[in-house]
Amino acid sequence: MTDTxxxxxxxPSLEMRGVTKRYPxxxxxxxxxxxxxxxxxxxxxxxxxAGKSTxxxxxxxxxxxxxxxxxxxxxxxxxxxxxxxxxxxxxxxxQHFMLVxxxxxxxxxxxxxxxxxxxxxxxxxxxxARIRELGTNFGFDVDPDAKVGSLSVGWQQRxxxxxxxxxxxxILVLDEPTAxxxxxxxxxxxxxxxxxxxxxxxxxxxxxxxLYEVLDIADRITVIRRGKxxxxxxxxxxxxxxxxxxxVGREVQLxxxxxxxxPTDVMLVADGVRVADDRGREVVHGVSFEVxxxxxxxxxxxxxxxxxxxxxxxxxxxxxxxGRVTLAGRDISAATPRDxxxxxxxxxPADRHRFGLxxxxxxxxxxxxxxxxxxxxxxxxxxxxxxxxxxxxxxxTEFDIRTPSVSVNAGTLSGGNQQKVVVARELDxxxxxxxxxxxxxxxxxxxxxxxxxxTIESRNADTAVLLISAELDEVLELxxxxxxxxxxxxxxxxxxxxxxxxxxxxxxxxxxxxxxxxTKVMSAELEQVS
Amino acid sequence: MAENPVSRSxxxxxxxIGQLVIVPAAAVVGGxxxxxxxxxxxxxxxxxxxxxxxxxxxxxxFQGAFGSLRxxxxxIVSAAPLVLGGMAVGLGFKAGLFNIGxxxxxxxxxxxAAAIGAYVAxxxxxxxxPAAIGAGALFGAAWGFIxxxxxxxxxxxxxxxxxxxxxxxxxxxxxxITGPLEAPGFSFSRTGPLGNAELPILFGTSIHLGVFIAxxxxxxxxxxxxxxxxGFEIRTVGANPDAARYAGMHPAAITILTMSLxxxxxxxxxxxxxxxxxxxxxxxxxxxxxxxxxxxxxxxRAHPVGIMLAALLFGxxxxxxxxxxxxxxxxxxxxxxxQAMVLLFLAADVMLRRxxxxxxPSIEPDELATVSKTYGSGTI
Numbered sequence: 001m002t003d004t005x006x007x008x009x010x011x012p013s014l015e016m017r018g019v020t021k022r023y024p025x026x027x028x029x030x031x032x033x034x035x036x037x038x039x040x041x042x043x044x045x046x047x048x049x050a051g052k053s054t055x056x057x058x059x060x061x062x063x064x065x066x067x068x069x070x071x072x073x074x075x076x077x078x079x080x081x082x083x084x085x086x087x088x089x090x091x092x093x094x095q096h097f098m099l100v101x102x103x104x105x106x107x108x109x110x111x112x113x114x115x116x117x118x119x120x121x122x123x124x125x126x127x128x129a130r131i132r133e134l135g136t137n138f139g140f141d142v143d144p145d146a147k148v149g150s151l152s153v154g155w156q157q158r159x160x161x162x163x164x165x166x167x168x169x170x171i172l173v174l175d176e177p178t179a180x181x182x183x184x185x186x187x188x189x190x191x192x193x194x195x196x197x198x199x200x201x202x203x204x205x206x207x208x209x210x211l212y213e214v215l216d217i218a219d220r221i222t223v224i225r226r227g228k229x230x231x232x233x234x235x236x237x238x239x240x241x242x243x244x245x246x247x248v249g250r251e252v253q254l255x256x257x258x259x260x261x262x263p264t265d266v267m268l269v270a271d272g273v274r275v276a277d278d279r280g281r282e283v284v285h286g287v288s289f290e291v292x293x294x295x296x297x298x299x300x301x302x303x304x305x306x307x308x309x310x311x312x313x314x315x316x317x318x319x320x321x322x323g324r325v326t327l328a329g330r331d332i333s334a335a336t337p338r339d340x341x342x343x344x345x346x347x348x349p350a351d352r353h354r355f356g357l358x359x360x361x362x363x364x365x366x367x368x369x370x371x372x373x374x375x376x377x378x379x380x381x382x383x384x385x386x387x388x389x390x391x392x393x394x395x396x397t398e399f400d401i402r403t404p405s406v407s408v409n410a411g412t413l414s415g416g417n418q419q420k421v422v423v424a425r426e427l428d429x430x431x432x433x434x435x436x437x438x439x440x441x442x443x444x445x446x447x448x449x450x451x452x453x454x455t456i457e458s459r460n461a462d463t464a465v466l467l468i469s470a471e472l473d474e475v476l477e478l479x480x481x482x483x484x485x486x487x488x489x490x491x492x493x494x495x496x497x498x499x500x501x502x503x504x505x506x507x508x509x510x511x512x513x514x515x516x517x518x519t520k521v522m523s524a525e526l527e528q529v530s
Numbered sequence: 531m532a533e534n535p536v537s538r539s540x541x542x543x544x545x546x547i548g549q550l551v552i553v554p555a556a557a558v559v560g561g562x563x564x565x566x567x568x569x570x571x572x573x574x575x576x577x578x579x580x581x582x583x584x585x586x587x588x589x590x591x592f593q594g595a596f597g598s599l600r601x602x603x604x605x606i607v608s609a610a611p612l613v614l615g616g617m618a619v620g621l622g623f624k625a626g627l628f629n630i631g632x633x634x635x636x637x638x639x640x641x642x643a644a645a646i647g648a649y650v651a652x653x654x655x656x657x658x659x660p661a662a663i664g665a666g667a668l669f670g671a672a673w674g675f676i677x678x679x680x681x682x683x684x685x686x687x688x689x690x691x692x693x694x695x696x697x698x699x700x701x702x703x704x705x706x707i708t709g710p711l712e713a714p715g716f717s718f719s720r721t722g723p724l725g726n727a728e729l730p731i732l733f734g735t736s737i738h739l740g741v742f743i744a745x746x747x748x749x750x751x752x753x754x755x756x757x758x759x760x761g762f763e764i765r766t767v768g769a770n771p772d773a774a775r776y777a778g779m780h781p782a783a784i785t786i787l788t789m790s791l792x793x794x795x796x797x798x799x800x801x802x803x804x805x806x807x808x809x810x811x812x813x814x815x816x817x818x819x820x821x822x823x824x825x826x827x828x829x830x831r832a833h834p835v836g837i838m839l840a841a842l843l844f845g846x847x848x849x850x851x852x853x854x855x856x857x858x859x860x861x862x863x864x865x866x867x868x869q870a871m872v873l874l875f876l877a878a879d880v881m882l883r884r885x886x887x888x889x890x891p892s893i894e895p896d897e898l899a900t901v902s903k904t905y906g907s908g909t910i
Contacts, residue, residue, distance in 0.1 A: 015788045317775060338778030347776070358769045365762065371776045373759050426810040 011074040013203045014059075014171055019068035021054050022151065028054040030227040031068070036171065037199040037447070043208060043218035045247055047444030049414035052207050056173055060092050061085045072171075086112070091164030092173040095442070097156050101149030106131055109163045110146050134165045138192050153303060161192065167430060172196065173205045179442060182302050183472060190217050209247075209358070209444055211240040215268040223247050248446045249513040250384040258456060261480040263292035265328070267464035268314075268433050273323035275306070275313040282321060284310045285488045296455065296465040298496070299478030303470045306488035311468055312438045315347045316340050317355075328432060341370050345431035348422055348439050350468070356422040358412030363403060364392040364494050366410045367425050395424035417445030424516040425453055430465045438469055452478060468519060472505055486511035549830035554829050554836070556882050558843065562588065565868040569860055570894025574881025587858040594853030601853075603734045607807075609838075609845030610744035611636075615823025616830055616837035617751050618674075618792040620689075623832040625754060625788040626768035631677055631692025632796040634699035635670040641703050643668025643804045644721040644811035645711050651725025658727040659739070661799050670797015671790045672700060678789025682782035688789065688863065696820070703796035707813040719800035720812040729806040740802025745838070747795070752834040764788050794819065826872045 014036040015359045021029040036042045057063040059070065061079040067155050069076050072088060079085050099108050105419045110127055110356045112278045117123035128144045142151075142159045148159060156179060164172050174193075176185045191313040194217075196202040208214050214221055215235045224347075231246045233451075245251055270292040275284035280416045284306040291297040312318035314325060316337040327343060335343070346500050349355035357366050368377045368388050376387040392406040401420045403413055409419055419439070427434065436455060440448040455478060459465050469475050475482055476499060484507040491511050506512050566584035573580035615632050617676040622629035629635075632776045643666035643871060648656040713722035729738040755761035763784050766773045771781040799819060804811055826844055830836030847869065851862040 039722055118670060315776075336778065337776055341778060349776065356772070356773065357775055358766055360769050361765070367713045367767075369766070369773065372762055372777070377761045381760055383759055386758075 004015050007375060012036055012071075013040075013069040013073055014205075016055070016059065017069050017071065019055060019065045019070070020060060021051075021065050022062060027227050029058070029065070029068075030320075032224070032227070032229055032338065033231070034222055036202055036205060037219075038170075039197045041197050041204040041206055041221045042219045043206045043214040045211075045214055045221055046209065046224035046244060047209070047247055047446055048416050048442070049444075050224045050247075052224055053175070054227075055224070056092065056175065056205070056207065056279075059085065059173065060090060072417050075203060076181075078327065087166060089168060089170035090168055090173065091169035091171070093157065093160040093175065093177060095162065095175045095179065097160055098209055099159060102147065104145050104147055105142055105159050105162075106144035109144075109166050113167060124127065131162060131166065132172060134162055138165070138195060139188075140192070153272055154181055154189075157189065158182070159194070160195075161189075165196075169202060169203065171203045173207070175207045176442065177206070177211070177293045178210065182470075186213070186376045193217065211243050211445075214243070214306040215240065225249055244445055247444075249267060258478065258480075259460070261295045261459060261479070263295040264419045264462060265293050266290050267293045267328055269324075269326045270314065271324045271326075273310065273313060273325060274321040275309040276321055283488045284313070286323065287485075287488075287490045288323075289412055289483055289490060289493065291464040291466050292463045293432070294459060296459050296467055296478050297481050297483065298467040298469065299483045299485055299490075300469065300473035300475040300504055300508055301485035304523075305485045307437070307462070307468045307470075307485050310485070311350070311435060314466070315345065315349075315435055315486040338370075344433050345435065346426035346429070346433070347435045348419075348426050348437060350437035350441065352418055352422050357410045360409055362366055362409055363396065363401070363406045363413075363421055364388050366421050367392040367406075369425060371425075395421070395428065396449050398428070414444075416443045419443055419447060419451065423454060424475050427454055427458060431458060431461075434458050434463050434465045436465065436467045436469075438471075439467070440469075440471070440474060471506065472501060476501060476504070486509055537910070539605045542686035542713075544863070549799075550831055550836075552886060553879055553882050554831060554840070554876065554887055557829065557872050557898035558797035558815040560875040560882075561868045561870075561872035564871045565864055567834075569864065569866060572860070579850045581861075582835045583858065587854050587864075590849040590857040591847070593857075594850030596850075597853075599734065601849055603736050605842065605846045605847040607736045607738075607845075608742055608848040609673035609841040611803055611819045612740040612822055612844050613748065613838055614795045615745065615819050616826035616841050617834060618794075619823050619827035620791045620830065620832035620834070620837050621755070621764070621795065622790060623827060624761075624768050625764045625784060626771065627681075627785065627789060628689050628794070629674070629677075629789065629792045630824065631673065631675075631820075632694050632823045633790070633818075634692065634696035635673040635793040635796035636800040636817070636820040637699040637703055637815070638673040638793075639654045639666040639670035640804045640811055640815065641699075641706065641800070642666045642797065643727075644724075645706075647724040647727035647805055648711075648713065648722030651723060651727055653726060655726040655730070658725065659729065661806070662724070662727040662805055663740075663743075663798070663853055666796045666797045666801025666804070666889070668754075668797070670800060673791020673797070674789040674791070674864060675786060678786040680714075681789070682785045703811070703815060705811050707811060707815075713810075718812060720810045722810070723788075724805060724809050727805060730810055738802070738806030740756030740798075740806040740880075743798065744802060748838050756836070760787075767837040797825070799823075816862075822869065825869055828876050829872060835888060 013034045016032060016034040019029050019032045032051070034055070046053050051163065054063060058065045059079065061081040061084045070079060071077065077088060078090065100111070106124070107126055107130055110122070113125045115127050130143045135378065142155060142158060142162070148156060151159065158266055177189060181189065195205050197204055206214070206217060218235055221233045221238070221480065222229055223233070223243065226446055227246060233243065240302065272289050273288070274282055274286055274287045275283060277283045287310060289297065299307060309318060313320045316335050316339065320333055323333070324331060327345065332343070334341060353359060358369065368391060371377055372383070377384055377391070389406060395401065396403060396406055399420045401417050403417060410421060413421070439451050439455070443451070455465060467478055476496065479496045481493060482496050482499055482504065483490045484504060485491070486508065566588070569584040569587050570581065572581060573583045596603050615636060618635060619633045640688065644664045646665035647658070647662035650661045653899035673695060677688045677695060680686040680691050681688050707721060708719045709723055712719050729740050730836065731738050732742060755765065763774070763779050766779060767781045767784045774781050798804050805818070822844060826837055826840045830838070847865045851865045854860050855862050
């Protein structure tokens with residue numbers, strides 16, 4: 001045996017063998033085998049609830065496997081806690097960042113592993129120097145003294161990655177890292193990950209549901225469905241359709257069949273709307289647009305450019321400072337959420353945990369959250385449990401909400417099923433206007449397909465649809481017309497036909513002021529082309 | 531769906547109840563064990579450890595509370611104000627409010643009942659009794675309305691404002707009873723005789739009308755919480771005020787209303803004590819009922835039925851402690867030690883779960899979440 005030969009089948013830096021984890025009534029992981037080589041970017045692909053998170057929680061010491069073993073560099077290890085995991089060089093970047101906003105970048109990075117100059121004081125200087133050095137090497141020059149709360153989401157993610165670098169992680173797990181990033185930011189993070197794997201030999205486990213991203217970044221892809229590994233692929237030898245089919249277990253319509261829109265009357269008009277944020281700063285500066293019945297108007301924009309405040313103002317959750325909003329000619333600028341609900345406005349909020357659902361309450365209560373006070377769900381102040389149960393049962397069946405019963409708490413459902421509860425409640429009635437704010441954030445392919453199809457169905461039923469999403473792909477896929485929001489202004493409105501992803505991405509990232517005239521010309525040109 | 535849903539949900543219901551009960555039950559056992567150790571140590575004063583002493587002490591405690599009809603009735607009478615006070619705190623928990631002000635609301639209810647009761651003493655009972663009880667309820671409700679309104683309109687946290695209002699209530703009572711409300715002809719400062727406003731004894735020697743009201747309100751509060759739209763609004767605001775706003779509810783109004791209802795319940799407890807037991811109020815009227823109510827609500831998991839059981843336990847401790855002091859020579863103050871230890875064990879929920887190896891995800895109960903929630907979340 002020569003030297004080179006002995007090196008080729010390199011010992012995997014991580015091996016999980018036959019990992020099985022049972023929860024009452026659920027087999028979350030069923031004899032899963034996962035092998036990650038040194039310096040490999042390994043994508044873990046699967047629907048929500050497929051068992052990816054459970055597997056990673058086991059790796060990170062947050063859950064104990066019932067069966068199976070974990071090997072690192074060929075040696076069996078047991079990981080009882082995140083501290084164990086970190087000590088063995090495993091770092092995890094969670095979907096919801098685990099950062100303390102009021103602490104500085106350096107403090108966040110040191111947290112849990114503070115370098116001591118002596119038994120009492122931190123060695124700040126050495127820590128800062130190390131953080132700067134790491135930052136420079138990987139092309140993100142972040143000020144160690146900057147408060148994390150003041151950084152953009154993209155930079156916060158870099159702080160999380162820096163944290164892993166600082167701890168000399170040999171295995172870096174990233175849970176849906178691109179969900180909050182623009183296409184440009186995603187490219188930058190991908191460059192960093194590639195550099196990590198090639199220069200430092202770090203193994204990266206990349207959890208995602210975005211198929212094209214996985215194909216772009218991964219060296220190898222493991223697909224998990226219902227707790228089992230259903231396939232392992234190399235990007236060069238597979239494609240999006242095959243991956244989607246593996247993941248969902250059936251053929252999937254990856255791009256929604258949008259069909260022709262037949263816009264009719266103007267339904268929603270926003271005219272010079274100005275809105276302030278919680279701190280009273282104006283963050284929406286005179287936005288004007290209209291949405292017609294039977295069309296989907298998509299607003300693209302990086303999170304935090306005033307979309308949240310605009311949507312809250314349109315749905316009665318926030319006061320407008322100035323401007324006028326009308327629905328089918330009626331002024332709704334000062335309408336309450338209940339007024340709007342009664343006038344046929346449905347709202348699927350971005351943060352289903354904050355606005356959309358009461359996680360500690362059963363599906364039944366959540367299904368009637370906006371209708372609990374009217375017959376048949378109550379008579380006077382007396383609730384009618386039978387009617388509520390019947391309604392919930394109906395929604396569960398019609399919207400294919402996977403749940404053992406309608407009396408389980410909404411918090412126990414998977415993200416996709418939680419969102420289906422919200423969508424069932426909001427969509428399943430006569431509507432004039434449907435407002436969807438990040439309707440598929442964090443959802444799996446199957447749920448996304450379902451929600452997109454439902455959205456188009458609503459549009460075809462002559463509902464005006466306003467779609468706000470930080471996922472440019474989603475806006476492009478569903479919308480008939482697209483507006484781009486940047487720093488509180490609608491910087492462009494274009495026809496979706498022929499809209500270019502890169503152009504819109506650039507507009508999202510820079511605002512790249514296209515004058516209204518230019519926009520009109522563009523639309524006119526498109527009109528002619530078609 | 532294919533399986534029989536009943537047979538599937540049964541065991542989970544039992545397990546759910548088990549999970550709810552195990553920590554409070556363990557806390558009670560823990561409280562008694564620590565109390566027993568202290569009793570054991572106290573026997574050193576009489577020369578040498580007497581390992582039988584904790585058992586004989588608890589034996590006479592039990593006998594005092596349940597050993598005779600008189601004891602049982604005393605237990606029930608002692609539990610009644612704790613039932614109301616416990617619900618005054620527990621209802622707040624359901625709306626995401628930590629009502630530490632049950633003490634002040636209790637005192638104001640007592641004051642209202644004593645003052646108005648003395649004022650209408652000459653009227654026929656059918657008028658005087660409802661007037662006096664109603665006054666207690668209203669005074670208590672007003673004392674709950676204030677922190678509710680302060681929270682809704684200015685964002686002032688109810689923990690801070692209700693503690694302040696507890697002090698204000700005590701000082702106000704001191705002033706009024708030594709001043710404007712002082713009845714002439716007594717050797718000390720007190721309110722006037724109640725006359726026809728005294729609550730009738732309906733059963734045995736001590737079960738007055740107020741006790742019946744307290745226990746009757748248990749199903750009423752339960753019904754409001756789980757069968758009415760108002761209760762749904764209260765629970766929704768408590769669980770997630772943002773979603774409540776989204777659903778078209780008015781968290782500010784619900785907060786004010788809930789705090790007023792809490793005050794009303796605590797006020798009724800005060801009215802019952804004055805009109806049914808002490809029959810007057812003096813300038814230094816004191817009672818720990820308002821504070822014990824917090825323990826009762828926590829031990830009872832903010833559920834009306836749990837609160838009733840917790841109140842009966844605390845009532846039994848009060849009722850039996852006298853006999854324990856006489857027979858075993860253990861001072862009644864040991865009761866406070868036991869109660870305090872129970873509360874301490876409850877607060878150490880996570881530790882208890884570890885020790886008892888309670889399986890499954892440790893979902894923080896609403897009431898503890900409310901207690902541990904950070905302050906200063908701003909206006910609602």
